[in-house]
Amino acid sequence: MNSEWIAVDWGTSHLRVWAMRGDTVVDQAQSDKGMARVDRDEFQAALLELIEGWLGAEPVDVIACGMVGARQGWVEAPYSAVPCAPTPVTPIRVPNTDARIRAFVVPGLKQTSPPDVMRGEETQIAGFLASRPNWDGVICLPGTHSKWVQVSAGExxxxxTFMTGEMFNLLSGHSVLKHSVGTGWDDAAFVDAMADTLSKPEQLAARLFGLRAADLLQGQDGSIARAQLSGFLIGAELAATRPYWLGQRLAIIGATGLSETYAKALKTQGAFVETADSTECTLAGLLLARNLTRQTA
Structure with a gap:
């Protein structure tokens, strides 16, 4: 099976690839060989492991986004400074690749004040805006490092950026809370914890230790502790981002479960939220990036 082009989302932990014909997915694959798990001279081999069966005699365009373009990645794709379009420049060509591929990496975005950067999310934003002409508002991209993005006039x-997801993973797996946070979920506990920290974010550190104390003294169920931990952290994030979402047109781009969690939290505060699938937005954004490479070929 030969593909017309190949879409790649290469993050810190995972590598996902799709064989494409136009905007249609004809096959897909993934591995755990994210940017943090391969050396610079191993990127091509990690990619070929997944896409070898999609290649033919003629070279195929490979369009990649994410941490693959970081300083430690396959090729460094310099950041573009905001304000700008989500994908303002042509993707960077990877030199000296296998003759069967032409690989390109989408540059990320940077902000000088306050300092901030993104890689991968700009492609999702571009894909989201492609199907919504003249969309203005705020986009939330929840994840390991959640992004809150102000969009106006296509820019x-x-x-x-908020390290909410990473903090959840560290606290639940590598702190004293690992003994109290279990599996499962409790919606009511999440909503109450989120509202508590949203109104009193200065209490966050004390609320976190309270999870351990509630387990030791009251035998609190681990599923409740898990939901409360998420609620406390997301509540603190929403308190900090209130100027972004309060009274604004709002969209969430992410995996279904996490997007629903953020949407539920925001809706309890009266926000109107639309959600979009992160994979669909990524593929739409990579298609736009591919068209840029073809225009300049």
């Missing part, structure tokens, strides 16, 4: 105006 990213400003953005902020």
């Amino acid at each position: 990213v105006v400003s953005f902020r």
